[in-house]
Amino acid sequence: MSTLSERILGGPAGSYVDREVDRAFAHDGTGVLAMEAYRQMGNPKPARPETVSIIYDHISPANTSHTATLQKELREFSAAAGFTLTDVGGGICHQLMSEGRVLPGEVVVGADSHSCTTGAFGAFSTGVGATDMAAIWAEGSTWFRVPETIHIELTSRLPAWCEAKDIVLSVTGKIGMDGGTYRALEYTGDGASTLSMAGRLTLCNMAVECGAKTGLFYADKTTQKYLAQYGHTIKQQEVEDATYCRELSVDLSDMEPILSVPHRVDTVAPVTDYAGTLLDQVFVGTCTNGRYEDLERFARIVRGKQVACRTIVVPASRAIMQKAAETGILADIIAAGCMVGPPGCGPCLGMHMGVLGEGETALSTANRNFKNRMGVGAEYYLGSVATAAASALKGVITSPEGAL
Amino acid sequence: MTLSGPAVCIGKDIDTDLVIAGRYLRTKDTSVWAEHVFEDLDPTLAPRLKGAIIVAGNNMGCGSSREQAPVAIREAGAIAVIAPSFARIFFRNAINVGLPVIECDGVTCKDGSTVTISLEEGWVEADGMRHPIRPLSDRMQEILAAGGLVPYWRNR
CATH class of the missing domain: 3.40.1060.10 (Aconitase, Domain 2)
Incomplete structure (x- = not known):
């Protein structure tokens, strides 16, 4: 008689356990720090390199020579360690892990807070920091407090x-x-x-x-x-x-369409409470809502129409982008006046490709609306894909009710 | 180990984007993080952190897994962070980079007044009151005593 976490981790809630990690991954951001920690540990032989993925998604492709140089260093390190590297354009780490790399019952650890994503498969999947990741590379295991x-x-x-x-x-x-x-x-x-x-x-x-x-x-x-x-x-x-x-x-x-309003994710309200709020930008994508089903839903609403504000759509992976190209929904999205970005995190964390300006307001399908995250001095609401689509067409926050 | 220093009070739910903004992450130069720590929360904070003890509200360090956050705090010279609760990745990261994080309820924070922490005896003293600390697991205590996970790993 136990929760799924207790069953997978093999201990009662509150206990500390050591568990072998079935899959470990890091991205271009945390990977660089993990590499540094690993070197400081004396570059030990990785315990099980075949279980380790490095996925470039946060600044993908590189925005400056400095970023490119860090990415080059991590690429070389990863090859020498025998890790599996997915380079720029492959997609977001959580999406790629969800494309057949995580199975029910596994223990999965990623050096990114949204590594909880693949718990959707009945795996125990969680995020750690870079130094923990380095120790996992070396040992193939880590400690957990069973939640x-x-x-x-x-x-x-x-x-x-x-x-x-x-x-x-x-x-x-x-x-x-x-x-x-x-x-x-x-x-x-x-x-x-x-x-x-x-x-x-x-x-x-x-x-x-x-x-x-x-x-x-x-x-x-x-x-x-x-x-x-x-x-x-x-x-x-x-x-x-x-x-x-x-x-x-x-x-x-x-259920009704919900928004998270600036600047706390837990400050939520029905979309209708904010209907009519002027938008400078709509962003559809991320590890939360950049999947094929999301793009398909977005395309169904904007097909044959024109967006009324700057709208950026970023597929979460190459496989998604390719399928969207093959089925024609990508063409529908482009024809509606949206800009389509390369698979990756896009502007979610305020690094590139759609960062907001001071005083601008946006609606995003991402997961965080922390102050200044997607642009210093900007405000952004979080909502569903349908809310994003209905709002993009009007240029103001709009409930999708009736749009589908 | 007894730690003592002036308090720097910050609020609750301080996310790691506020500790160190994404725009400063793409470097290995830790002095950049120290210089810009808490910039989006209060640009006057960074120079006040040398030797200070940060007293935060609930859910300190929520959000991203970026380890640059506790490193920035440590490199800016803060000697410990006290909060009633921490986001779990930040908590683990702080221990791993050798920054003492202390779970403790009921601390009244007054900017600049002296806060003392006894890790052995398990208490925080602030504003004339002593508060018990929630103890770390044995392993976390060992990692912290070693100065972080890298030296802990090397010593084994």
Whole structure:
């Protein structure tokens, strides 16, 4: 009788365990620091280099000679260590890990806070810093404190104009920015089984926004079917009676389009409360909402129309971009007047390709609206893909109700 | 180990973007982070951190996993950070880079007044009051005592 985290980590909530790490990854930002720590450790032989991925996504491609030089150094280090490197243009680390590299029951550690994303597969997937990552490269294992779990039961089914993003913004508002600290979030219920893998990844991606160590879904038929595309045969995971530190129930049929308003992720409100707010930019993408299903939904709303403000769309991976090109939705998005960026994090963390100016206002499908993050002196709202699409067409914050 | 220094008070839910902004991350030069630490929160903070003890509110260090955040605080000269709760990655990172992080409830912060921490005896003294510290795990204490995860690893 245990939570999924307890089962995977092999200990009761509150205990400390040492666990072998099944998959470890870092990106071009944290990878450089991890490389430095690794060298300071004396460049030991990596324990299991075949389990390590380095994925270039944060500044991809490099914006300055200085960044390019750091990336060159990490590229050479990674090759010498025998790690698997995905270079610029491959996509966001969390998306690539979700494209067949993470399986249910695994322990997955990434040097990025949104590494909780692949908990959607029923893995224990969490973020660490660079020095922890270096130690994992050397030892192939790390320590964990087994988290208590907040159980979130999803019931019923979402209205057509709502999506997983609205659920997670609503849940983050309920739990608060630190309500999940040191804990895991476990999603179950008949509503959970109605969600696609893309939707589950969106929910787990934002677990860290309420401080949680990870978010988890139990592997079911949807997980099986999704991973079968990548050649994996997996077993479903059964929910057991377990002790939870908190229980929440969310009726999906009651959901409405939600925004997170500047500058706290847990400050949420119905989109209609902010309808008419003038927008300088709309950004669709990131590890939260840059998947094919997101782009397809966006294209359905903007197809044959013109956006009324600067709109940047960034697919989360090359595979997504390629599929969008093949099915024609990329052409629809471009024809609607959007700018399409190369797969990666885009402007989410305020590094390049769509950073906001002072006094500008934006709507983004990303996961964080911290002050100054996406541009010094700018304000940005977080919302769903449908809200972003409906708002892009009007140039003001607009509820997607009726647009789908 | 007993630590003592003037308090620097900051608020709750201080995210790592506020500790060190993304625009300063792409370097290995730690002095850049020290110079710009807390710049978007309060540009006057950085020069006041030498020898200081930061007293924060709940959820200190939330957000990104960037290890530059605790490194920036350490390099700016702060000797410890006290908060009722920390975001878990920041907490782990701080220990790993040798920055003492102290979980402690009820500390009243007055800018500039002396705060004393006894790690052995497990208390924080501020404003004439003693508050118990939530103890670190044995391993975290060992890592911190070694000066961080790299020296801990090398010593083993």
